[in-house]
Amino acid sequence: MYVTLLVAFVLALQVLPVPARPNVRALDDFVWKHHNYAETTAFLQHFAKQYPKITHLYSIGESVGKRKLWVMALSDKPAQHEAGEPEVKYIANMHGNEVVGKEMLLRLIKEFCENYGKDKNLTALLDNTRIHLMPSMNPDGYELAYSEPKRDWILGRSNAHNVDLNRNFPDQFFKSVTGPPQPETLAMMKWIKSNPFVLSANFHGGSLVANYPLDDS
Secondary structure, three states, X not given: OHHHHHHHHHXXXXXXXXXXXXXXXXXXXXXXXXXXXXXXXXXXXXXXXHOOOOEEEEEEEEOOOOOEEEEEEEOOOOOOOOOOOOEEEEEEOOOOOOOHHHHHHHHHHHHHHHHOOOOHHHHHHHHHOEEEEEOOOOHXXXXXXXXOOOOOOOOOOOOOOOOOHHHOOOOOOOOOOOOOOXXXXXXXXXXXXXXXXXXXXXXXOOOOOOOOOOOOO
């Protein structure tokens, strides 16, 4: 099943041709672009409204800048845990200026929604797994990097308190590497403790790195 889940994610990598027409506004016509916080929110709300039977849009909390930490759950019963059904989470944009994973998860949401009931493998995934997709764990950092008039992707790695969220979680040796836990970090820890996740992925950008449990030693 998890191999199929990874295959489903790979499907989102396929850049489908967009019709050559100006001012493409329909959210159903996915365009590979940077979606800021307002656009991401509109995108998620649109698909939650269009596909209410397989989507459940919720927030696990807010960022320092009071932006919601959105999560889209997808399943045949998306708003509830079913005994024996695996819970999976994908998280992107922990570093606000590492942006590719965010767009991949938005595209993956679209693929699941539009192909449920049509594609056998994707349908089986949602019938037998509940998949939680968080496009942005650090919306404040993203907005800093995205902001006009000049976008600067060197900025925005940290949150609005200039804290690297990737080093803000407690580990086996130190309570925290970057000081007091941030709102985003606390929300994540509460969320993780509240759900029996059995598979997770956190998408970064830049260097190719593979982590393994307890590798901070």
